[in-house]
Amino acid sequence: MLTESQAWQVLDGVPDPEVPVVSVVELGIIRELRCSDDGLTVVVTPTYSGCPATEVIGLAIRDSLLAAGAPGVKLETRLDPPWTSDWIGDAAREKLRAYGIVPPGDRAVSGAAQPIRFVRKRLTCPRCGSNDTERLSEFGSTACKATWRCRSCLEPFEYFKPI
Amino acid sequence: MSEHDITRAEHIEYVLRLADNVLILGQRISEWCGHAPVIEEDLALSNMALDLIGQSRLLLTHAGELEGKGRDEDQLAFLRVERDFRNVTLMEVPNEDFGRTTVRNFLFSAFQVLLWDKLSASTDRALAAIAAKSLKEARYHLNHSAEWVIRLGDGTALSQQKTQAALDYLWPYSAELFADSPVDAAAAAAGIGPAWSALEAEWEALVLPVLAEATLVVPARTPFKSFGKFGRHSEHMGHLLATMQYMQRTYPGAQW
Numbered sequence: 122m123l124t125e126s127q128a129w130q131v132l133d134g135v136p137d138p139e140v141p142v143v144s145v146v147e148l149g150i151i152r153e154l155r156c157s158d159d160g161l162t163v164v165v166t167p168t169y170s171g172c173p174a175t176e177v178i179g180l181a182i183r184d185s186l187l188a189a190g191a192p193g194v195k196l197e198t199r200l201d202p203p204w205t206s207d208w209i210g211d212a213a214r215e216k217l218r219a220y221g222i223v224p225p226g227d228r229a230v231s232g233a234a235q236p237i238r239f240v241r242k243r244l245t246c247p248r249c250g251s252n253d254t255e256r257l258s259e260f261g262s263t264a265c266k267a268t269w270r271c272r273s274c275l276e277p278f279e280y281f282k283p284i
Numbered sequence: 285m286s287e288h289d290i291t292r293a294e295h296i297e298y299v300l301r302l303a304d305n306v307l308i309l310g311q312r313i314s315e316w317c318g319h320a321p322v323i324e325e326d327l328a329l330s331n332m333a334l335d336l337i338g339q340s341r342l343l344l345t346h347a348g349e350l351e352g353k354g355r356d357e358d359q360l361a362f363l364r365v366e367r368d369f370r371n372v373t374l375m376e377v378p379n380e381d382f383g384r385t386t387v388r389n390f391l392f393s394a395f396q397v398l399l400w401d402k403l404s405a406s407t408d409r410a411l412a413a414i415a416a417k418s419l420k421e422a423r424y425h426l427n428h429s430a431e432w433v434i435r436l437g438d439g440t441a442l443s444q445q446k447t448q449a450a451l452d453y454l455w456p457y458s459a460e461l462f463a464d465s466p467v468d469a470a471a472a473a474a475g476i477g478p479a480w481s482a483l484e485a486e487w488e489a490l491v492l493p494v495l496a497e498a499t500l501v502v503p504a505r506t507p508f509k510s511f512g513k514f515g516r517h518s519e520h521m522g523h524l525l526a527t528m529q530y531m532q533r534t535y536p537g538a539q540w
Contacts, residue, residue, distance in 0.1 A: 170417060171338025200342070201413035203420060258324035259428045260331040268324060284420045 123191045125156050131189045132163070138177045139263045140281075142220040145178060149208025152199050160193025161186055166204045169264040169284075206265075206283045217281060218247050222266065225283040246271035247278050256280075289474035296350050297370065298471040299411065300360075301513050302399075303343030304371035306418075307361060308521075309392060310336030311528050312379055321382055328428060332389065335421040342414045349410075362532035366521050373512035374457040376521045383436055383443070384450035390429035391458050394490045396422040398483045407475035430494045437498025444499065451500050456508040461487075465514070 123131070132154075133146040145151055145165075153164035163182055167175045183194045206225035209217075214224035223244050244254050251273035259282075261268040266279040314333040320326035344357040374392065379385045400422055403415035436447040461480055468479035495502055510518065531538060 169335060170342060170421060171334030200417050203417035258328050259424055260328035264331050264334060
């Protein structure tokens with residue numbers, strides 16, 4: 122029988138399938154773990170409504186906990202409060218940067234009142250450190266990332282979107 | 285939730301409108317996958333379609349639970365007939381070109397940002413949770429499409445002409461978003477969500493400055509009316525459903 126803290130450790134070894142450098146725990150999508158005699162209930166929140174990785178993540182969570190000795194695993198989806206990139210911790214942010222993905226900046230304000238902004242912010246290139254960068258698209262290879270390019274080293278890179 | 289103010293059927297109808305709008309637009313936008321003018325926009329449009337279809341899955345699941353007849357998201361998406369869909373006609377008209385696709389995304393995402401914000405305080409707790417999540421996604425859609433509307437409208441002579449043609453075509457359909465109905469009144473009274481007509485002034489305040497910056501001329505309102513949210517769709521809806529529902533209609537119950 123797994124203890125709760127052992128289960129957290131197991132989950133910290135489950136990588137995000139799209140960004141394998143961070144675990145599902147570091148990403149902040151595991152909201153709660155409950156132990157009972159029947160097994161574990163894992164409460165997961167999706168990053169984006171349409172994230173295709175959600176189901177793969179569920180399978181990976183189940184498989185890893187069963188392999189570690191949990192008698193049963195139940196997955197529960199929780200939407201409230203909605204996931205925010207603020208839940209990604211500092212250590213995970215550095216891992217993202219080392220992997221070539223600029224970690225998310227400050228979150229957008231809440232409510233509908235956010236003005237439409239056309240002033241581009243500048244990011245620091247995760248490869249060469251230059252600030253001479255530009256955004257190519259608000260969207261990228263996965264729902265959670267935007268596409269940028271560095272004008273100094275000419276390399277493309279990704280930005281984990283604040284949400 | 286106060287069951288006295290709204291019937292179960294009205295509640296389901298209100299949720300289905302939300303669900304079908306994002307489902308049908310998600311289906312439309314997904315047609316761009318592999319066909320967009322540049323790779324960045326191919327990714328952007330596919331990502332937005334994914335967000336919308338993801339939102340529709342949550343909403344359809346919720347509608348099915350409210351209905352209590354055991355229908356899940358797949359049954360509601362793939363096995364309803366045209367007259368049972370509650371999306372506004374604006375969602376189903378063809379993409380035509382990148383200009384029309386972009387202008388529609390802009391008009392609709394501006395509406396969604398306002399609507400999701402209001403709905404995140406819904407007395408329907410499940411709906412409020414879906415809204416709070418979707419609001420974050422809709423903001424990106426709005427920013428992205430607004431930037432493109434300006435770039436295209438205030439762009440070359442050709443892009444200006446095509447974007448103006450898109451606005452002229454779509455603008456009459458946008459009126460349907462704000463058409464009143466008893467369902468809206470009941471939903472507003474019960475605190476489920478706003479009557480959509482109550483969002484019109486805020487929507488115009490959000491949309492008109494961007495259209496002006498894009499040097500586009502906003503058409504005058506005309507008597508034209510569309511009725512998609514009441515189940516009376518345009519000739520385009522059947523074709524869209526034929527594509528979207530093909531697999532389940534041909535192989536009922538197929539799973540993969």
